[in-house]
Amino acid sequence: MSSRDQIFSAxxxxxxxxxxxxxxxxxxxxxxxxxxxxxxxxxxxxxxxCREVASAEDAKQFIASLDKGTFVIDTTAEHPSGLAxxxxxxxxxxxxxxxxxxxxxxxxxxxxVTENEMVNRLLPFIAQQLILIINEKDLVPTxxxxxxxxxxxETGFGVFIAGPSKTADIEQSLVIGAHGPCGMVAVIVRxx
Amino acid sequence: MxxxxxxxxxxxxxxxxxxxxxxxLLTKLGCEVDFxxxxxxxxxxxxxSGFAAASKDCDKNFVRNFTGYDYIVGPSGSCVLHVKEHLKxxxxxxxxxxxxxxxxxxxxxxxxxxxxxxTSAVFPHKVGxxxxxxxxxxxxxxxxxxxxxxxxxxxxxxxxxxKGIQLVKPVxxxxxxxxxxxxxxxxxxxxxxxxxxxxxxxxxxxxxxxxGVDVSCLMHIEGIxxxxxxxxxxIHIAEILNTEA
Amino acid sequence: MKDHATLAEAFIQDEARTNWHDETLWFVRQKRDKAAHxxxxxxxxxxxxxxxxxxxxxxxxxxxEEFERNALANGVQVHWASDAAEHxxxxxDIIKKKGITRIVKSKxxxxxxxxxxHYLEEQGVEVVDTxxxxxxVQFRHEPPSHIVLPAIHLKKQDVSDTFHxxxxxxxxxxxxxxxxxxxxxxxxxxxxxxxxxxxxxNFAVAETGGFVVCTNEGNADMGTHAANVHIACMGFxxxxxxxxxxxxxLRLLARSATGQPVTTYSSHFHKPKPGQEMHIVxxxxxxxxxxxxxxxxxxxxxxxxAACFNTCPVYRRxxxxxxxxxxxxxxxxxxxxxFDPKKYADLPFASSLCxxxxxxxxxxxxxxxxxxxxxxxxxxxxxxxxxxxxxxKGMAFVLGRPAxxxxxxxxxxxxLRYMPFMVKFKINPWYKQREMPAPPKQSFRExxxxxxxx
Numbered sequence: 001m002s003s004r005d006q007i008f009s010a011x012x013x014x015x016x017x018x019x020x021x022x023x024x025x026x027x028x029x030x031x032x033x034x035x036x037x038x039x040x041x042x043x044x045x046x047x048x049x050c051r052e053v054a055s056a057e058d059a060k061q062f063i064a065s066l067d068k069g070t071f072v073i074d075t076t077a078e079h080p081s082g083l084a085x086x087x088x089x090x091x092x093x094x095x096x097x098x099x100x101x102x103x104x105x106x107x108x109x110x111x112x113v114t115e116n117e118m119v120n121r122l123l124p125f126i127a128q129q130l131i132l133i134i135n136e137k138d139l140v141p142t143x144x145x146x147x148x149x150x151x152x153x154e155t156g157f158g159v160f161i162a163g164p165s166k167t168a169d170i171e172q173s174l175v176i177g178a179h180g181p182c183g184m185v186a187v188i189v190r191x192x
Numbered sequence: 193m194x195x196x197x198x199x200x201x202x203x204x205x206x207x208x209x210x211x212x213x214x215x216x217l218l219t220k221l222g223c224e225v226d227f228x229x230x231x232x233x234x235x236x237x238x239x240x241s242g243f244a245a246a247s248k249d250c251d252k253n254f255v256r257n258f259t260g261y262d263y264i265v266g267p268s269g270s271c272v273l274h275v276k277e278h279l280k281x282x283x284x285x286x287x288x289x290x291x292x293x294x295x296x297x298x299x300x301x302x303x304x305x306x307x308x309x310x311t312s313a314v315f316p317h318k319v320g321x322x323x324x325x326x327x328x329x330x331x332x333x334x335x336x337x338x339x340x341x342x343x344x345x346x347x348x349x350x351x352x353x354x355k356g357i358q359l360v361k362p363v364x365x366x367x368x369x370x371x372x373x374x375x376x377x378x379x380x381x382x383x384x385x386x387x388x389x390x391x392x393x394x395x396x397x398x399x400x401x402x403x404g405v406d407v408s409c410l411m412h413i414e415g416i417x418x419x420x421x422x423x424x425x426x427i428h429i430a431e432i433l434n435t436e437a
Numbered sequence: 438m439k440d441h442a443t444l445a446e447a448f449i450q451d452e453a454r455t456n457w458h459d460e461t462l463w464f465v466r467q468k469r470d471k472a473a474h475x476x477x478x479x480x481x482x483x484x485x486x487x488x489x490x491x492x493x494x495x496x497x498x499x500x501x502e503e504f505e506r507n508a509l510a511n512g513v514q515v516h517w518a519s520d521a522a523e524h525x526x527x528x529x530d531i532i533k534k535k536g537i538t539r540i541v542k543s544k545x546x547x548x549x550x551x552x553x554x555h556y557l558e559e560q561g562v563e564v565v566d567t568x569x570x571x572x573x574v575q576f577r578h579e580p581p582s583h584i585v586l587p588a589i590h591l592k593k594q595d596v597s598d599t600f601h602x603x604x605x606x607x608x609x610x611x612x613x614x615x616x617x618x619x620x621x622x623x624x625x626x627x628x629x630x631x632x633x634x635x636x637x638x639n640f641a642v643a644e645t646g647g648f649v650v651c652t653n654e655g656n657a658d659m660g661t662h663a664a665n666v667h668i669a670c671m672g673f674x675x676x677x678x679x680x681x682x683x684x685x686x687l688r689l690l691a692r693s694a695t696g697q698p699v700t701t702y703s704s705h706f707h708k709p710k711p712g713q714e715m716h717i718v719x720x721x722x723x724x725x726x727x728x729x730x731x732x733x734x735x736x737x738x739x740x741x742x743a744a745c746f747n748t749c750p751v752y753r754r755x756x757x758x759x760x761x762x763x764x765x766x767x768x769x770x771x772x773x774x775x776f777d778p779k780k781y782a783d784l785p786f787a788s789s790l791c792x793x794x795x796x797x798x799x800x801x802x803x804x805x806x807x808x809x810x811x812x813x814x815x816x817x818x819x820x821x822x823x824x825x826x827x828x829x830k831g832m833a834f835v836l837g838r839p840a841x842x843x844x845x846x847x848x849x850x851x852x853l854r855y856m857p858f859m860v861k862f863k864i865n866p867w868y869k870q871r872e873m874p875a876p877p878k879q880s881f882r883e884x885x886x887x888x889x890x891x
Contacts, residue, residue: 014729156708180655242816249837372789415871
């Protein structure tokens with residue numbers, strides 16, 4: 001008997017009597033009077049920063065005003081062809097990545113980013129700075145509403161990103177910038 | 193209301209004053225109290241050490257002694273919890289269930305069953321309350337710091353009515369003192385370290401007394417306090433509630 | 438082998454360091470409390486999580502089939518391992534077949550459980566652990582002492598010394614930011630060069646055939662997206678039925694673990710990137726056996742948040758190594774006896790049964806009740822020191838006989854009163870650091886008969 005069959009037969013023999021499933025009742029879940037301010041407060045608290053702008057044009061101007069270093073990859077605009085195939089070694093010198101985000105979650109400051117938007121899966125992780133552009137209308141209160149809005153398998157890879165990479169593995173001292181970005185900015189566009 | 197007084201073995205032998213205070217208090221509150229004379233132990237020391245199967249005689253003796261009462265009340269949250277959760281006597285299943293359902297720790301009995309408050313007690317001292325784990329987390333005598341539920345405390349509710357008392361909460365209000373039954377001897381170093389830390393938290397409040405609903409925790413804390421030559425004394429909640437002007 | 442009590446006693450010898458360890462972890466517990474109290478529905482969330490896991494355990498076979506079907510359709514290769522040895526062999530085969538030498542691994546408690554690194558080392562294959570804490574302990578040839586905070590037993594001076602030795606950082610520079618930056622440079626080289634990345638799995642989703650990996654550092658993503666082969670290892674109990682269930686677990690996981698509202702990265706893997714191979718190794722290693730034990734199967738609900746470690750007054754004061762196993766803490770004490778009851782017979786006794794672990798558990802595992810039940814099981818199976826057995830049987834004999842109890846009680850009080858030297862000596866573990874209670878003249882019963890009995 002293969003290991004697979006062995007495991008299945010042991011599970012079938014040993015599993016408990018059927019227990020019904022549960023559908024969470026979202027009416028008891030926390031809500032926030034002002035999603036944007038909640039999102040911004042949390043994101044700031046976890047080491048990110050947040051900038052609210054009126055339009056896509058304003059977003060461009062704001063991003064242009066930021067110090068982004070010399071090697072910038074902006075997947076929301078024209079980007080190097082073959083970005084998807086760019087080697088880790090080449091990507092290692094990216095100073096700033098600019099990527100469009102999807103649903104943003106007020107309770108925890110996270111933003112859903114899929115493979116379509118990042119183009120290269122390594123990009124949002126390997127860049128020194130990460131800028132995510134989102135729409136205010138994509139803000140939801142909690143993860144429950146977020147998962148209602150997304151299909152996790154719409155692309156081969158998707159990630160909720162909440163602020164810059166961090167660690168507290170040395171004596172519980174928080175250090176921003178572990179392996180991934182040392183800084184993360186969410187640009188929130190009010191009009192769609 | 194026929195109440196049987198359950199005085200756990202180590203209280204019987206080493207802390208008779210706690211039994212006396214409990215008896216007097218219950219009598220003052222209008223209960224008809226009886227002390228079954230052949231009681232010994234709830235069996236917890238053996239069961240918590242993995243020998244529940246060996247404490248059958250203890251269980252049988254407990255059922256024999258405590259059958260036929262409306263309520264069973266004891267001044268020890270831990271022993272009461274053990275009886276509630278584990279008392280077993282296959283020959284007397286109904287009596288066993290009745291006992292398990294009607295056994296109470298003293299402070300919860302006063303608050304939940306008698307629904308009374310004690311206004312006669314006077315204790316003009318600074319006191320720290322030790323929340324014993326089995327009373328708190330096991331019997332639900334008070335809310336727990338881990339849970340997101342409304343705050344309450346039955347022992348505090350009673351103590352707050354005592355004249356002159358100044359109740360102070362330590363940091364880590366409901367951390368274990370490290371007694372843990374036979375844990376106190378089989379994990380001696382840890383047990384004592386936990387006890388010392390608990391004491392430090394109360395010392396920071398400059399308390400004169402540490403009180404609680406479990407004599408076992410207090411016995412452990414007292415043992416360390418005495419070895420340290422501390423001025424802080426331990427006193428069971430029944431002894432405070434039984435004071436008079 | 439030394440047991441928990443002995444190892445704990447040695448740990449406590451350095452009281453200042455014990456206090457520091459305790460305070461550091463208590464701080465994490467407080468952060469968890471703050472995060473939990475920020476959600477009025479916290480207790481409801483725990484209940485949902487518990488019910489989803491109970492439901493999944495009771496339909497494990499059909500959900501595993503669904504997961505496998507969907508994962509295969511996504512282009513992922515699925516492997517099944519009955520035990521640790523098979524898990525290690527499967528991974529080694531993939532490495533061998535491709536002639537891979539550069540391997541990075543993010544945190545996976547399963548690979549710790551299977552001692553994968555050790556196995557691969559024996560085959561001449563080096564694996565670089567990329568979680569900062571794990572890299573630190575790997576340099577030091579130590580196992581992790583905590584499943585979420587692997588290097589929590591170390592002070593920054595210790596890390597500084599280790600990095601000075603291996604990464605040539607300045608001697609005596611203990612600044613956590615400086616040290617983290619040094620590791621960042623070192624590990625980025627490893628990521629960029631890596632051919633294969635091994636990760637754990639936090640949650641696998643039956644309905645989509647995908648899996649979620651959570652990190653704060655981004656090390657799982659740096660590894661997997663840089664390498665051309667990704668192997669994800671999971672115990673089968675990581676499965677949940679639906680994508681929507683992830684909301685419940687992701688809301689609980691980081692809040693319970695570190696008090697963060699969510700981990701920095703919650704990465705959802707479904708298909709390999711173009712040109713990449715993605716493998717999932719699904720491991721049993723005793724889990725199907727635990728599934729059959731009504732008293733203990735609840736432990737399979739664990740999501741490895743380590744909240745029970747941080748709240749445990751015993752863990753905080755004895756350190757992870759006192760549990761002499763990969764998964765320490767209260768959850769380790771109820772999981773490990775399943776694997777080797779004799780070797781881990783001491784662990785269920787390394788607890789005062791205070792119950793705080795069960796209260797913080799985000800999936801409502803009845804940890805302290807299981808500790809109690811394990812004590813009975815292990816005693817029944819004979820994994821108990823002879824002295825303890827004699828003591829307990831003796832106590833049970835006396836306490837089951839009222840007359841004998843009264844005689845013994847009176848004798849004990851008499852001895853304490855008149856011959857205290859008989860009990861007050863150092864090998865009495867009570868007396869070593871504690872006074873005995875002062876023996877009263879009368880027992881309560883004697884007083885009662887004299888004064889109250891009608």
